[in-house]
Amino acid sequence: MNVLLILVLLGLSRTATGTPDTxxxxxxxxxxDGREISRVARSRDAQPGAWPWMVSVQQVWSTGIVHVCGGSLVGPRWVLTAAHCFVDARNVPTWRVLAGATHLAHDRPEVQVRFVKQLVLHEDYDNVSQKNDVALVELDHPVRCGPHVQRACLPDPSLPLSATANCYVSGWGTTSAKAAASPLVLQEFQVHLIDSHTCNGSGWHRGGVHPHNVCAGYPRGGGGDTCRGDSGGPLVCQDGRSDRFWLVGVSSWGRGCARAHRPGVYTSTQSFHHWILAKMGLDSPGTTTRSTA
Structure with a gap:
Protein backbone atom coordinates (compact mmCIF):
# COMPACT_ATOMS: atom_id res chain seq x y z
CA MET A 1 0.00 0.00 0.00
CA ASN A 2 1.15 3.52 -0.80
CA VAL A 3 0.99 6.72 1.19
CA LEU A 4 -0.52 9.27 -1.15
CA LEU A 5 -0.65 13.00 -1.49
CA ILE A 6 -3.93 14.77 -0.83
CA LEU A 7 -5.22 15.55 -4.31
CA VAL A 8 -7.00 18.70 -5.35
CA LEU A 9 -10.68 18.39 -6.16
CA LEU A 10 -11.29 19.87 -9.60
CA GLY A 11 -14.21 19.66 -12.02
CA LEU A 12 -14.89 18.10 -15.37
CA SER A 13 -16.31 19.83 -18.41
CA ARG A 14 -18.54 17.34 -20.26
CA THR A 15 -19.75 13.76 -20.57
CA ALA A 16 -19.39 11.31 -23.41
CA THR A 17 -22.57 12.65 -24.99
CA GLY A 18 -21.64 16.29 -24.51
CA THR A 19 -24.15 16.89 -21.70
CA PRO A 20 -22.52 18.76 -18.78
CA ASP A 21 -22.05 16.90 -15.52
CA THR A 22 -24.51 14.05 -16.05
CA ASP A 33 -10.76 7.26 -28.97
CA GLY A 34 -10.71 3.93 -30.75
CA ARG A 35 -7.34 2.91 -29.29
CA GLU A 36 -6.70 -0.81 -29.23
CA ILE A 37 -6.79 -2.18 -25.70
CA SER A 38 -3.75 -4.15 -24.69
CA ARG A 39 -4.26 -7.84 -25.36
CA VAL A 40 -1.12 -8.95 -23.61
CA ALA A 41 -1.50 -11.10 -20.55
CA ARG A 42 0.83 -9.15 -18.30
CA SER A 43 -0.16 -5.81 -16.88
CA ARG A 44 0.81 -2.48 -18.33
CA ASP A 45 0.26 1.17 -17.39
CA ALA A 46 -3.23 2.35 -18.28
CA GLN A 47 -3.69 5.60 -20.17
CA PRO A 48 -5.58 8.48 -18.49
CA GLY A 49 -9.32 7.86 -18.69
CA ALA A 50 -8.90 4.29 -19.94
CA TRP A 51 -11.24 2.87 -17.28
CA PRO A 52 -13.39 5.82 -16.19
CA TRP A 53 -15.46 3.91 -13.61
CA MET A 54 -12.32 2.79 -11.73
CA VAL A 55 -11.80 4.37 -8.31
CA SER A 56 -9.32 4.08 -5.46
CA VAL A 57 -10.87 3.46 -2.04
CA GLN A 58 -8.58 5.06 0.52
CA GLN A 59 -8.22 5.66 4.23
CA VAL A 60 -6.94 8.92 5.67
CA TRP A 61 -4.44 8.65 8.52
CA SER A 62 -2.54 11.31 10.41
CA THR A 63 0.59 10.16 8.57
CA GLY A 64 -0.93 10.24 5.09
CA ILE A 65 -3.47 8.62 2.79
CA VAL A 66 -3.40 4.91 1.96
CA HIS A 67 -4.88 3.06 -1.00
CA VAL A 68 -6.82 0.11 0.44
CA CYS A 69 -8.96 -1.31 -2.37
CA GLY A 70 -10.33 -0.67 -5.82
CA GLY A 71 -13.95 -0.04 -6.69
CA SER A 72 -16.30 0.85 -9.53
CA LEU A 73 -18.66 3.78 -9.87
CA VAL A 74 -22.17 2.40 -10.41
CA GLY A 75 -23.95 5.70 -9.82
CA PRO A 76 -23.04 9.33 -9.15
CA ARG A 77 -23.08 8.64 -5.41
CA TRP A 78 -22.29 4.93 -5.30
CA VAL A 79 -19.20 2.72 -5.56
CA LEU A 80 -19.37 -1.08 -5.78
CA THR A 81 -16.51 -2.91 -4.09
CA ALA A 82 -15.72 -5.94 -1.88
CA ALA A 83 -17.00 -6.39 1.68
CA HIS A 84 -13.67 -7.80 2.91
CA CYS A 85 -12.05 -4.39 2.33
CA PHE A 86 -13.90 -3.11 5.40
CA VAL A 87 -13.65 -5.99 7.88
CA ASP A 88 -11.68 -3.82 10.29
CA ALA A 89 -13.11 -0.49 9.17
CA ARG A 90 -13.50 2.13 11.84
CA ASN A 91 -14.50 5.79 11.70
CA VAL A 92 -16.26 5.94 8.32
CA PRO A 93 -15.55 9.69 7.73
CA THR A 94 -11.82 8.89 7.48
CA TRP A 95 -12.44 6.90 4.29
CA ARG A 96 -12.51 8.54 0.88
CA VAL A 97 -12.75 7.71 -2.82
CA LEU A 98 -10.58 9.00 -5.65
CA ALA A 99 -12.31 9.10 -9.05
CA GLY A 100 -10.84 10.02 -12.43
CA ALA A 101 -7.28 9.18 -11.36
CA THR A 102 -4.66 7.14 -13.19
CA HIS A 103 -1.53 8.14 -11.23
CA LEU A 104 -2.40 8.23 -7.54
CA ALA A 105 0.18 10.86 -6.61
CA HIS A 106 -0.46 13.37 -9.42
CA ASP A 107 -2.81 16.34 -9.12
CA ARG A 108 -4.79 16.61 -12.35
CA PRO A 109 -7.90 18.59 -13.26
CA GLU A 110 -9.97 15.45 -13.87
CA VAL A 111 -9.40 13.99 -10.39
CA GLN A 112 -12.32 14.14 -7.98
CA VAL A 113 -12.20 13.39 -4.26
CA ARG A 114 -15.28 12.30 -2.34
CA PHE A 115 -15.54 11.25 1.26
CA VAL A 116 -17.59 8.26 2.41
CA LYS A 117 -21.04 8.88 3.84
CA GLN A 118 -21.81 5.26 4.65
CA LEU A 119 -20.61 1.71 4.08
CA VAL A 120 -23.17 -0.93 3.12
CA LEU A 121 -21.79 -4.45 3.54
CA HIS A 122 -23.79 -7.48 2.50
CA GLU A 123 -25.70 -8.73 5.51
CA ASP A 124 -24.57 -12.34 4.98
CA TYR A 125 -20.92 -11.70 4.20
CA ASP A 126 -18.68 -14.41 5.69
CA ASN A 127 -15.08 -13.37 6.29
CA VAL A 128 -13.90 -17.00 6.42
CA SER A 129 -15.50 -18.45 3.29
CA GLN A 130 -15.75 -15.09 1.46
CA LYS A 131 -19.40 -15.77 0.67
CA ASN A 132 -21.36 -12.67 -0.37
CA ASP A 133 -18.20 -10.59 -0.68
CA VAL A 134 -19.86 -7.42 -1.95
CA ALA A 135 -20.31 -3.91 -0.55
CA LEU A 136 -21.51 -0.48 -1.58
CA VAL A 137 -19.94 2.82 -0.60
CA GLU A 138 -22.20 5.88 -0.56
CA LEU A 139 -20.34 9.13 -1.25
CA ASP A 140 -20.90 12.37 0.61
CA HIS A 141 -21.88 14.08 -2.65
CA PRO A 142 -22.13 12.98 -6.29
CA VAL A 143 -19.25 12.81 -8.74
CA ARG A 144 -19.47 14.81 -11.94
CA CYS A 145 -19.31 12.55 -14.97
CA GLY A 146 -17.13 13.46 -17.94
CA PRO A 147 -14.46 11.94 -20.18
CA HIS A 148 -12.44 10.62 -17.21
CA VAL A 149 -15.34 9.72 -14.91
CA GLN A 150 -18.16 7.42 -16.03
CA ARG A 151 -20.31 4.89 -14.29
CA ALA A 152 -20.04 1.17 -14.99
CA CYS A 153 -22.90 -0.84 -16.48
CA LEU A 154 -24.43 -3.50 -14.26
CA PRO A 155 -25.71 -6.48 -16.25
CA ASP A 156 -28.92 -8.10 -15.13
CA PRO A 157 -29.03 -11.90 -14.67
CA SER A 158 -30.35 -12.43 -18.21
CA LEU A 159 -27.08 -11.42 -19.88
CA PRO A 160 -25.24 -14.57 -21.00
CA LEU A 161 -21.51 -14.09 -20.45
CA SER A 162 -21.03 -15.94 -23.72
CA ALA A 163 -22.45 -12.82 -25.41
CA THR A 164 -19.49 -10.77 -24.17
CA ALA A 165 -16.11 -10.53 -25.81
CA ASN A 166 -12.81 -9.43 -24.29
CA CYS A 167 -12.53 -9.16 -20.50
CA TYR A 168 -10.20 -6.90 -18.53
CA VAL A 169 -9.10 -6.18 -14.99
CA SER A 170 -7.57 -2.96 -13.67
CA GLY A 171 -6.16 -1.84 -10.34
CA TRP A 172 -3.33 -0.39 -8.28
CA GLY A 173 -2.42 -3.69 -6.63
CA THR A 174 1.02 -5.26 -6.58
CA THR A 175 2.19 -6.73 -9.89
CA SER A 176 3.38 -9.97 -8.26
CA ALA A 177 3.01 -11.83 -4.98
CA LYS A 178 6.61 -10.98 -4.03
CA ALA A 179 6.43 -7.28 -4.91
CA ALA A 180 7.25 -5.04 -1.95
CA ALA A 181 5.17 -2.08 -3.10
CA SER A 182 2.19 -1.31 -5.29
CA PRO A 183 2.46 0.81 -8.43
CA LEU A 184 1.17 4.37 -8.35
CA VAL A 185 0.01 4.09 -11.98
CA LEU A 186 -3.18 2.16 -12.73
CA GLN A 187 -2.44 -1.24 -14.27
CA GLU A 188 -4.60 -2.99 -16.87
CA PHE A 189 -4.55 -6.46 -18.39
CA GLN A 190 -6.71 -8.88 -20.27
CA VAL A 191 -8.05 -12.05 -18.65
CA HIS A 192 -10.15 -14.99 -19.81
CA LEU A 193 -13.31 -16.20 -18.11
CA ILE A 194 -12.87 -19.74 -16.79
CA ASP A 195 -15.70 -22.22 -16.39
CA SER A 196 -16.77 -22.31 -12.73
CA HIS A 197 -16.93 -26.10 -12.61
CA THR A 198 -13.34 -26.32 -13.84
CA CYS A 199 -12.24 -23.51 -11.52
CA ASN A 200 -13.73 -25.29 -8.52
CA GLY A 201 -12.30 -28.70 -9.31
CA SER A 202 -9.56 -30.82 -7.83
CA GLY A 203 -6.17 -29.25 -8.39
CA TRP A 204 -7.82 -25.85 -8.81
CA HIS A 205 -9.79 -24.08 -6.04
CA ARG A 206 -11.16 -27.37 -4.65
CA GLY A 207 -14.68 -26.34 -3.69
CA GLY A 208 -13.87 -22.82 -2.54
CA VAL A 209 -15.70 -21.16 -5.43
CA HIS A 210 -19.34 -20.31 -4.63
CA PRO A 211 -22.24 -20.27 -7.12
CA HIS A 212 -22.19 -16.48 -7.00
CA ASN A 213 -18.53 -16.30 -8.07
CA VAL A 214 -16.88 -15.85 -11.46
CA CYS A 215 -13.34 -17.04 -12.23
CA ALA A 216 -10.99 -15.24 -14.60
CA GLY A 217 -7.30 -15.48 -15.45
CA TYR A 218 -5.08 -17.97 -17.26
CA PRO A 219 -5.24 -21.73 -16.60
CA ARG A 220 -1.48 -22.15 -16.88
CA GLY A 221 -0.74 -19.09 -14.75
CA GLY A 222 1.97 -16.60 -15.53
CA GLY A 223 -0.44 -14.15 -17.13
CA GLY A 224 -2.50 -11.28 -15.79
CA ASP A 225 -4.10 -11.70 -12.39
CA THR A 226 -5.28 -9.56 -9.55
CA CYS A 227 -2.99 -9.33 -6.53
CA ARG A 228 -2.68 -7.50 -3.20
CA GLY A 229 -4.42 -4.12 -3.40
CA ASP A 230 -6.69 -5.05 -6.32
CA SER A 231 -9.56 -6.25 -4.12
CA GLY A 232 -12.90 -4.65 -4.89
CA GLY A 233 -11.83 -3.64 -8.39
CA PRO A 234 -13.73 -4.36 -11.60
CA LEU A 235 -13.78 -7.31 -13.94
CA VAL A 236 -15.35 -5.94 -17.13
CA CYS A 237 -16.24 -7.64 -20.39
CA GLN A 238 -17.05 -5.94 -23.66
CA ASP A 239 -20.48 -6.35 -25.19
CA GLY A 240 -20.17 -8.55 -28.25
CA ARG A 241 -22.16 -6.10 -30.37
CA SER A 242 -21.01 -2.67 -29.17
CA ASP A 243 -18.29 -0.64 -27.47
CA ARG A 244 -20.04 -0.92 -24.10
CA PHE A 245 -18.42 -2.78 -21.21
CA TRP A 246 -20.32 -4.73 -18.58
CA LEU A 247 -19.18 -4.91 -14.96
CA VAL A 248 -19.45 -8.68 -14.47
CA GLY A 249 -17.30 -9.13 -11.37
CA VAL A 250 -15.79 -7.59 -8.24
CA SER A 251 -12.31 -8.79 -7.31
CA SER A 252 -12.73 -10.99 -4.23
CA TRP A 253 -9.96 -13.50 -3.53
CA GLY A 254 -7.25 -15.75 -4.88
CA ARG A 255 -4.43 -18.06 -3.85
CA GLY A 256 -1.20 -16.35 -4.66
CA CYS A 257 -1.02 -14.28 -7.84
CA ALA A 258 -0.93 -15.60 -11.41
CA ARG A 259 -0.39 -19.20 -10.32
CA ALA A 260 -1.29 -22.16 -12.53
CA HIS A 261 -4.82 -23.46 -11.88
CA ARG A 262 -5.38 -20.65 -9.37
CA PRO A 263 -7.25 -17.96 -11.32
CA GLY A 264 -8.70 -14.93 -9.60
CA VAL A 265 -12.14 -15.30 -8.04
CA TYR A 266 -14.68 -12.49 -8.42
CA THR A 267 -18.09 -11.78 -6.94
CA SER A 268 -20.65 -11.99 -9.76
CA THR A 269 -22.55 -8.72 -10.09
CA GLN A 270 -25.39 -10.56 -11.82
CA SER A 271 -25.91 -12.69 -8.71
CA PHE A 272 -26.29 -9.55 -6.61
CA HIS A 273 -28.13 -7.38 -9.13
CA HIS A 274 -31.28 -7.06 -7.02
CA TRP A 275 -29.31 -6.45 -3.81
CA ILE A 276 -27.27 -3.68 -5.45
CA LEU A 277 -30.29 -1.89 -6.86
CA ALA A 278 -32.23 -2.21 -3.62
CA LYS A 279 -29.41 -0.77 -1.51
CA MET A 280 -29.01 2.11 -3.96
CA GLY A 281 -32.72 2.83 -3.63
CA LEU A 282 -33.47 2.32 -7.33
CA ASP A 283 -37.10 1.48 -8.04
CA SER A 284 -36.44 0.87 -11.71
CA PRO A 285 -33.38 -0.98 -13.02
CA GLY A 286 -33.86 0.46 -16.50
CA THR A 287 -30.47 2.12 -16.90
CA THR A 288 -28.46 -0.68 -15.32
CA THR A 289 -29.73 -3.75 -17.11
CA ARG A 290 -28.61 -5.38 -20.31
CA SER A 291 -29.28 -3.44 -23.47
CA THR A 292 -31.68 -5.05 -25.94
CA ALA A 293 -30.31 -3.06 -28.88
Missing part, protein backbone atom coordinates in the same frame (compact mmCIF):
# COMPACT_ATOMS: atom_id res chain seq x y z
CA UNK A 23 -24.13 10.30 -15.67
CA UNK A 24 -26.79 9.14 -18.13
CA UNK A 25 -24.57 6.73 -20.04
CA UNK A 26 -22.65 3.78 -18.64
CA UNK A 27 -19.90 1.37 -19.61
CA UNK A 28 -18.34 3.65 -22.23
CA UNK A 29 -14.75 4.84 -22.53
CA UNK A 30 -14.79 8.37 -24.00
CA UNK A 31 -11.03 8.78 -23.71
CA UNK A 32 -10.25 5.56 -25.60
Missing amino acids: CESCGLRPMA
Whole structure:
Protein backbone atom coordinates (compact mmCIF):
# COMPACT_ATOMS: atom_id res chain seq x y z
CA MET A 1 0.00 0.00 0.00
CA ASN A 2 1.15 3.52 -0.80
CA VAL A 3 0.99 6.72 1.19
CA LEU A 4 -0.52 9.27 -1.15
CA LEU A 5 -0.65 13.00 -1.49
CA ILE A 6 -3.93 14.77 -0.83
CA LEU A 7 -5.22 15.55 -4.31
CA VAL A 8 -7.00 18.70 -5.35
CA LEU A 9 -10.68 18.39 -6.16
CA LEU A 10 -11.29 19.87 -9.60
CA GLY A 11 -14.21 19.66 -12.02
CA LEU A 12 -14.89 18.10 -15.37
CA SER A 13 -16.31 19.83 -18.41
CA ARG A 14 -18.54 17.34 -20.26
CA THR A 15 -19.75 13.76 -20.57
CA ALA A 16 -19.39 11.31 -23.41
CA THR A 17 -22.57 12.65 -24.99
CA GLY A 18 -21.64 16.29 -24.51
CA THR A 19 -24.15 16.89 -21.70
CA PRO A 20 -22.52 18.76 -18.78
CA ASP A 21 -22.05 16.90 -15.52
CA THR A 22 -24.51 14.05 -16.05
CA CYS A 23 -24.13 10.30 -15.67
CA GLU A 24 -26.79 9.14 -18.13
CA SER A 25 -24.57 6.73 -20.04
CA CYS A 26 -22.65 3.78 -18.64
CA GLY A 27 -19.90 1.37 -19.61
CA LEU A 28 -18.34 3.65 -22.23
CA ARG A 29 -14.75 4.84 -22.53
CA PRO A 30 -14.79 8.37 -24.00
CA MET A 31 -11.03 8.78 -23.71
CA ALA A 32 -10.25 5.56 -25.60
CA ASP A 33 -10.76 7.26 -28.97
CA GLY A 34 -10.71 3.93 -30.75
CA ARG A 35 -7.34 2.91 -29.29
CA GLU A 36 -6.70 -0.81 -29.23
CA ILE A 37 -6.79 -2.18 -25.70
CA SER A 38 -3.75 -4.15 -24.69
CA ARG A 39 -4.26 -7.84 -25.36
CA VAL A 40 -1.12 -8.95 -23.61
CA ALA A 41 -1.50 -11.10 -20.55
CA ARG A 42 0.83 -9.15 -18.30
CA SER A 43 -0.16 -5.81 -16.88
CA ARG A 44 0.81 -2.48 -18.33
CA ASP A 45 0.26 1.17 -17.39
CA ALA A 46 -3.23 2.35 -18.28
CA GLN A 47 -3.69 5.60 -20.17
CA PRO A 48 -5.58 8.48 -18.49
CA GLY A 49 -9.32 7.86 -18.69
CA ALA A 50 -8.90 4.29 -19.94
CA TRP A 51 -11.24 2.87 -17.28
CA PRO A 52 -13.39 5.82 -16.19
CA TRP A 53 -15.46 3.91 -13.61
CA MET A 54 -12.32 2.79 -11.73
CA VAL A 55 -11.80 4.37 -8.31
CA SER A 56 -9.32 4.08 -5.46
CA VAL A 57 -10.87 3.46 -2.04
CA GLN A 58 -8.58 5.06 0.52
CA GLN A 59 -8.22 5.66 4.23
CA VAL A 60 -6.94 8.92 5.67
CA TRP A 61 -4.44 8.65 8.52
CA SER A 62 -2.54 11.31 10.41
CA THR A 63 0.59 10.16 8.57
CA GLY A 64 -0.93 10.24 5.09
CA ILE A 65 -3.47 8.62 2.79
CA VAL A 66 -3.40 4.91 1.96
CA HIS A 67 -4.88 3.06 -1.00
CA VAL A 68 -6.82 0.11 0.44
CA CYS A 69 -8.96 -1.31 -2.37
CA GLY A 70 -10.33 -0.67 -5.82
CA GLY A 71 -13.95 -0.04 -6.69
CA SER A 72 -16.30 0.85 -9.53
CA LEU A 73 -18.66 3.78 -9.87
CA VAL A 74 -22.17 2.40 -10.41
CA GLY A 75 -23.95 5.70 -9.82
CA PRO A 76 -23.04 9.33 -9.15
CA ARG A 77 -23.08 8.64 -5.41
CA TRP A 78 -22.29 4.93 -5.30
CA VAL A 79 -19.20 2.72 -5.56
CA LEU A 80 -19.37 -1.08 -5.78
CA THR A 81 -16.51 -2.91 -4.09
CA ALA A 82 -15.72 -5.94 -1.88
CA ALA A 83 -17.00 -6.39 1.68
CA HIS A 84 -13.67 -7.80 2.91
CA CYS A 85 -12.05 -4.39 2.33
CA PHE A 86 -13.90 -3.11 5.40
CA VAL A 87 -13.65 -5.99 7.88
CA ASP A 88 -11.68 -3.82 10.29
CA ALA A 89 -13.11 -0.49 9.17
CA ARG A 90 -13.50 2.13 11.84
CA ASN A 91 -14.50 5.79 11.70
CA VAL A 92 -16.26 5.94 8.32
CA PRO A 93 -15.55 9.69 7.73
CA THR A 94 -11.82 8.89 7.48
CA TRP A 95 -12.44 6.90 4.29
CA ARG A 96 -12.51 8.54 0.88
CA VAL A 97 -12.75 7.71 -2.82
CA LEU A 98 -10.58 9.00 -5.65
CA ALA A 99 -12.31 9.10 -9.05
CA GLY A 100 -10.84 10.02 -12.43
CA ALA A 101 -7.28 9.18 -11.36
CA THR A 102 -4.66 7.14 -13.19
CA HIS A 103 -1.53 8.14 -11.23
CA LEU A 104 -2.40 8.23 -7.54
CA ALA A 105 0.18 10.86 -6.61
CA HIS A 106 -0.46 13.37 -9.42
CA ASP A 107 -2.81 16.34 -9.12
CA ARG A 108 -4.79 16.61 -12.35
CA PRO A 109 -7.90 18.59 -13.26
CA GLU A 110 -9.97 15.45 -13.87
CA VAL A 111 -9.40 13.99 -10.39
CA GLN A 112 -12.32 14.14 -7.98
CA VAL A 113 -12.20 13.39 -4.26
CA ARG A 114 -15.28 12.30 -2.34
CA PHE A 115 -15.54 11.25 1.26
CA VAL A 116 -17.59 8.26 2.41
CA LYS A 117 -21.04 8.88 3.84
CA GLN A 118 -21.81 5.26 4.65
CA LEU A 119 -20.61 1.71 4.08
CA VAL A 120 -23.17 -0.93 3.12
CA LEU A 121 -21.79 -4.45 3.54
CA HIS A 122 -23.79 -7.48 2.50
CA GLU A 123 -25.70 -8.73 5.51
CA ASP A 124 -24.57 -12.34 4.98
CA TYR A 125 -20.92 -11.70 4.20
CA ASP A 126 -18.68 -14.41 5.69
CA ASN A 127 -15.08 -13.37 6.29
CA VAL A 128 -13.90 -17.00 6.42
CA SER A 129 -15.50 -18.45 3.29
CA GLN A 130 -15.75 -15.09 1.46
CA LYS A 131 -19.40 -15.77 0.67
CA ASN A 132 -21.36 -12.67 -0.37
CA ASP A 133 -18.20 -10.59 -0.68
CA VAL A 134 -19.86 -7.42 -1.95
CA ALA A 135 -20.31 -3.91 -0.55
CA LEU A 136 -21.51 -0.48 -1.58
CA VAL A 137 -19.94 2.82 -0.60
CA GLU A 138 -22.20 5.88 -0.56
CA LEU A 139 -20.34 9.13 -1.25
CA ASP A 140 -20.90 12.37 0.61
CA HIS A 141 -21.88 14.08 -2.65
CA PRO A 142 -22.13 12.98 -6.29
CA VAL A 143 -19.25 12.81 -8.74
CA ARG A 144 -19.47 14.81 -11.94
CA CYS A 145 -19.31 12.55 -14.97
CA GLY A 146 -17.13 13.46 -17.94
CA PRO A 147 -14.46 11.94 -20.18
CA HIS A 148 -12.44 10.62 -17.21
CA VAL A 149 -15.34 9.72 -14.91
CA GLN A 150 -18.16 7.42 -16.03
CA ARG A 151 -20.31 4.89 -14.29
CA ALA A 152 -20.04 1.17 -14.99
CA CYS A 153 -22.90 -0.84 -16.48
CA LEU A 154 -24.43 -3.50 -14.26
CA PRO A 155 -25.71 -6.48 -16.25
CA ASP A 156 -28.92 -8.10 -15.13
CA PRO A 157 -29.03 -11.90 -14.67
CA SER A 158 -30.35 -12.43 -18.21
CA LEU A 159 -27.08 -11.42 -19.88
CA PRO A 160 -25.24 -14.57 -21.00
CA LEU A 161 -21.51 -14.09 -20.45
CA SER A 162 -21.03 -15.94 -23.72
CA ALA A 163 -22.45 -12.82 -25.41
CA THR A 164 -19.49 -10.77 -24.17
CA ALA A 165 -16.11 -10.53 -25.81
CA ASN A 166 -12.81 -9.43 -24.29
CA CYS A 167 -12.53 -9.16 -20.50
CA TYR A 168 -10.20 -6.90 -18.53
CA VAL A 169 -9.10 -6.18 -14.99
CA SER A 170 -7.57 -2.96 -13.67
CA GLY A 171 -6.16 -1.84 -10.34
CA TRP A 172 -3.33 -0.39 -8.28
CA GLY A 173 -2.42 -3.69 -6.63
CA THR A 174 1.02 -5.26 -6.58
CA THR A 175 2.19 -6.73 -9.89
CA SER A 176 3.38 -9.97 -8.26
CA ALA A 177 3.01 -11.83 -4.98
CA LYS A 178 6.61 -10.98 -4.03
CA ALA A 179 6.43 -7.28 -4.91
CA ALA A 180 7.25 -5.04 -1.95
CA ALA A 181 5.17 -2.08 -3.10
CA SER A 182 2.19 -1.31 -5.29
CA PRO A 183 2.46 0.81 -8.43
CA LEU A 184 1.17 4.37 -8.35
CA VAL A 185 0.01 4.09 -11.98
CA LEU A 186 -3.18 2.16 -12.73
CA GLN A 187 -2.44 -1.24 -14.27
CA GLU A 188 -4.60 -2.99 -16.87
CA PHE A 189 -4.55 -6.46 -18.39
CA GLN A 190 -6.71 -8.88 -20.27
CA VAL A 191 -8.05 -12.05 -18.65
CA HIS A 192 -10.15 -14.99 -19.81
CA LEU A 193 -13.31 -16.20 -18.11
CA ILE A 194 -12.87 -19.74 -16.79
CA ASP A 195 -15.70 -22.22 -16.39
CA SER A 196 -16.77 -22.31 -12.73
CA HIS A 197 -16.93 -26.10 -12.61
CA THR A 198 -13.34 -26.32 -13.84
CA CYS A 199 -12.24 -23.51 -11.52
CA ASN A 200 -13.73 -25.29 -8.52
CA GLY A 201 -12.30 -28.70 -9.31
CA SER A 202 -9.56 -30.82 -7.83
CA GLY A 203 -6.17 -29.25 -8.39
CA TRP A 204 -7.82 -25.85 -8.81
CA HIS A 205 -9.79 -24.08 -6.04
CA ARG A 206 -11.16 -27.37 -4.65
CA GLY A 207 -14.68 -26.34 -3.69
CA GLY A 208 -13.87 -22.82 -2.54
CA VAL A 209 -15.70 -21.16 -5.43
CA HIS A 210 -19.34 -20.31 -4.63
CA PRO A 211 -22.24 -20.27 -7.12
CA HIS A 212 -22.19 -16.48 -7.00
CA ASN A 213 -18.53 -16.30 -8.07
CA VAL A 214 -16.88 -15.85 -11.46
CA CYS A 215 -13.34 -17.04 -12.23
CA ALA A 216 -10.99 -15.24 -14.60
CA GLY A 217 -7.30 -15.48 -15.45
CA TYR A 218 -5.08 -17.97 -17.26
CA PRO A 219 -5.24 -21.73 -16.60
CA ARG A 220 -1.48 -22.15 -16.88
CA GLY A 221 -0.74 -19.09 -14.75
CA GLY A 222 1.97 -16.60 -15.53
CA GLY A 223 -0.44 -14.15 -17.13
CA GLY A 224 -2.50 -11.28 -15.79
CA ASP A 225 -4.10 -11.70 -12.39
CA THR A 226 -5.28 -9.56 -9.55
CA CYS A 227 -2.99 -9.33 -6.53
CA ARG A 228 -2.68 -7.50 -3.20
CA GLY A 229 -4.42 -4.12 -3.40
CA ASP A 230 -6.69 -5.05 -6.32
CA SER A 231 -9.56 -6.25 -4.12
CA GLY A 232 -12.90 -4.65 -4.89
CA GLY A 233 -11.83 -3.64 -8.39
CA PRO A 234 -13.73 -4.36 -11.60
CA LEU A 235 -13.78 -7.31 -13.94
CA VAL A 236 -15.35 -5.94 -17.13
CA CYS A 237 -16.24 -7.64 -20.39
CA GLN A 238 -17.05 -5.94 -23.66
CA ASP A 239 -20.48 -6.35 -25.19
CA GLY A 240 -20.17 -8.55 -28.25
CA ARG A 241 -22.16 -6.10 -30.37
CA SER A 242 -21.01 -2.67 -29.17
CA ASP A 243 -18.29 -0.64 -27.47
CA ARG A 244 -20.04 -0.92 -24.10
CA PHE A 245 -18.42 -2.78 -21.21
CA TRP A 246 -20.32 -4.73 -18.58
CA LEU A 247 -19.18 -4.91 -14.96
CA VAL A 248 -19.45 -8.68 -14.47
CA GLY A 249 -17.30 -9.13 -11.37
CA VAL A 250 -15.79 -7.59 -8.24
CA SER A 251 -12.31 -8.79 -7.31
CA SER A 252 -12.73 -10.99 -4.23
CA TRP A 253 -9.96 -13.50 -3.53
CA GLY A 254 -7.25 -15.75 -4.88
CA ARG A 255 -4.43 -18.06 -3.85
CA GLY A 256 -1.20 -16.35 -4.66
CA CYS A 257 -1.02 -14.28 -7.84
CA ALA A 258 -0.93 -15.60 -11.41
CA ARG A 259 -0.39 -19.20 -10.32
CA ALA A 260 -1.29 -22.16 -12.53
CA HIS A 261 -4.82 -23.46 -11.88
CA ARG A 262 -5.38 -20.65 -9.37
CA PRO A 263 -7.25 -17.96 -11.32
CA GLY A 264 -8.70 -14.93 -9.60
CA VAL A 265 -12.14 -15.30 -8.04
CA TYR A 266 -14.68 -12.49 -8.42
CA THR A 267 -18.09 -11.78 -6.94
CA SER A 268 -20.65 -11.99 -9.76
CA THR A 269 -22.55 -8.72 -10.09
CA GLN A 270 -25.39 -10.56 -11.82
CA SER A 271 -25.91 -12.69 -8.71
CA PHE A 272 -26.29 -9.55 -6.61
CA HIS A 273 -28.13 -7.38 -9.13
CA HIS A 274 -31.28 -7.06 -7.02
CA TRP A 275 -29.31 -6.45 -3.81
CA ILE A 276 -27.27 -3.68 -5.45
CA LEU A 277 -30.29 -1.89 -6.86
CA ALA A 278 -32.23 -2.21 -3.62
CA LYS A 279 -29.41 -0.77 -1.51
CA MET A 280 -29.01 2.11 -3.96
CA GLY A 281 -32.72 2.83 -3.63
CA LEU A 282 -33.47 2.32 -7.33
CA ASP A 283 -37.10 1.48 -8.04
CA SER A 284 -36.44 0.87 -11.71
CA PRO A 285 -33.38 -0.98 -13.02
CA GLY A 286 -33.86 0.46 -16.50
CA THR A 287 -30.47 2.12 -16.90
CA THR A 288 -28.46 -0.68 -15.32
CA THR A 289 -29.73 -3.75 -17.11
CA ARG A 290 -28.61 -5.38 -20.31
CA SER A 291 -29.28 -3.44 -23.47
CA THR A 292 -31.68 -5.05 -25.94
CA ALA A 293 -30.31 -3.06 -28.88
